[in-house]
Amino acid sequence: MAGRKVVAAKASKTAKTKPAGRGAGQLELVPVEPAARKGARPPPPPPRRARAAAAVAPAPDAPVAAVATEDAAAPDALAAKAPRRRATAEQMAAKQREISISEFFTKNRHLLGFDNASKALLTTIKEAVDNSLDACEEAGILPEITIEVRDLALNAKGEGELTKGEGRFVVVVEDNGPGIVKAQAPKIFGKLLYGSKFHRLKQSRGQQGIGISAAAMYGQLTTGQPIRVTSRIGKGKPAHFFEIQIDTRKNNPVVTEDRELADWHQEHGTRVELEIVANWQQGQRFVNRYVEHTALSNPHATFHYVRPRQEPLTFPRAVEELPKEALEIKPHPHGVELGALMLMAQDSKSHDVRGFLQTAFSRVSATVANEIVKRAGFKAKVRPRDLAEDRTLAAKLHEAIRDTKIMAPPTQVLSPIGDTLMKKGLVSFLTVIETEGPEDDEQLDLDQAKKKKASKKEKEAKAEAPEVPDAPPEEGVEKIKGHNYFIATVTRPPKVYRGNPFQVEVGLAYGGSWPADKPIELFRFANRVPLLFQKSACGMTEAIVKTDWRNYLLSQPKGSLPVGPMALLVHIASVWVPFTSEAKEAVAHYPEITREIQLAAQECGRKLAAHIRKKQHADYQAQRRSIFELYIQEVAQAIGKITKKSPEPIKRDFLRLADKVTEQELAEQDAALEEQSKKITKRPRRSEEEDE
């Protein structure tokens, strides 16, 4: 062992070092082999045994001399088998240092949704818009939000050639929210993990305190430009303009500009401007979809969407009321883990454990607190501080909490979209997509040609067909831009997972111009935010795939989404959404959540099945009637000839009779279907019974 020490010391003298990277403070050192030095004489060859050992496992960046000499002392057999020490604890210690959160996410930006230039564009917009919506709702302001994407290759008038592929873009998001207090702005935009939502249990879009500063960091990294923020907190108060950079080594803001603006057009609100490297060509379809879906799930907000070289779009709000206010709750004792309990006890200002339990948790009354303490077997007075210091004591309390029956947390604290607004949102969304048409030009041309052909055929058919009055619209069917959509929604009652209240909603739009031979479109939302990536990794998709849609008359390949002309919206509202990563792209596979989504989907599916059956029957009736009508003309003429009467009144009588029969048959069918659907609703199918 003594030999090894001496050798290591020698090695550190012989191996010359040079700094590995950019900064002066960098501790990591890379050894330079003596032979590599310019003009240096090559060292004498090592003994034969050492050469053999070096051939077994050469380590390019290990302190070569140290390892070679150590192995030289070992017998032949050992040198072949024993692993070589590549570094000592001291050498490794010299390389260890603290990593700032910004440094970490600079290297791992994919974890935050900045994997590539097209996704980064969407993530940047999403983070800013989510903040604007959260801030407006929290302040009680109807949101009016402008989203602008500017291609820096175009001139101020928007002329020039659009950037193909990656390029420099400016993203602007402006809201009419409460604004940001001057002292807070630098930390909000220049420090990762700084926010108002992480430590509370309340439904909101943001929850981690990392979103907008991460976008600022991405901009800084790719363009070197700081984030520009303008904010004003009210009438009579000045607006402030900031340019903020992030010192990524320290995760601290650096304000490069801070000035008051004499006048700003918003009475209150915030505008963020980020210069980033983005790919508009590929990313615009994500952004378009994000804006459309956000308008769908936020019918109380108005969005102005300004894009390069396209007409600005406005999605006006569909309702003039804010959604029900989401309320903050305290954690439920059954959802707390031992470590968290100890931390909470450490922070508590209560003098005894009973007071701590009552103030820190929801649903703990004096009686419940007494019961927990009794069950924990605490004889003397226990202070919260004692729990923080004594793990055995804390474990006893944790066990007692688990064994005590405590009322479920309050669930009326959530703000779901609700059936009426979900329907309104779906109608406005379908109106927009029916107006806008498909996204790619080739498909657009094909569709227009098809439409022309179809309308010519329709005109010809109309001219030939006898006048038949329009059937009354079926309940739930909306005519949107000439297409019939069946719309159904279900809002489940709130439930709880691991102490967190959550609520699931499902809405569907069936028919219209959705393709009938493709898998359904699944729109996933968490706290009203559309989730556009990681579809197959998402617990929501799993729940829909696991639902047997063949029960509801859709075909479904094994382990896949059903096939049919349908868009299905799934929304989870929760005080804490369990995402699979910091990028908040997919919901984790919690069985409690999956089950609720399945139940909502099944309820919606039953409504769909009733509609499809009704439609199938109506189609059958129409077909029968059209065959009958084909012969009426000839039959009326033949009867006219026999009876020597004009064929026209005979034809009219036949048509009247046909109307009566069709009406009667449809009414009978309606009654039968009503009865059938009641039965289905009362007695779920086998697969549902298993679920229930």
Ligand SMILES: Nc1ncnc2c1ncn2[C@@H]1O[C@H](COP(=O)(O)OP(=O)(O)OP(=O)(O)O)[C@@H](O)[C@H]1O
């Ligand atoms: N437009 C805005 N108006 C008012 N406050 C804002 C605005 N944007 C950000 N904030 C404040 O800045 C904080 C940090 O925002 P950030 O996007 O970094 O995180 P978050 O929204 O809390 O969580 P997440 O990381 O999940 O998005 C927010 O919690 C909010 O208090």
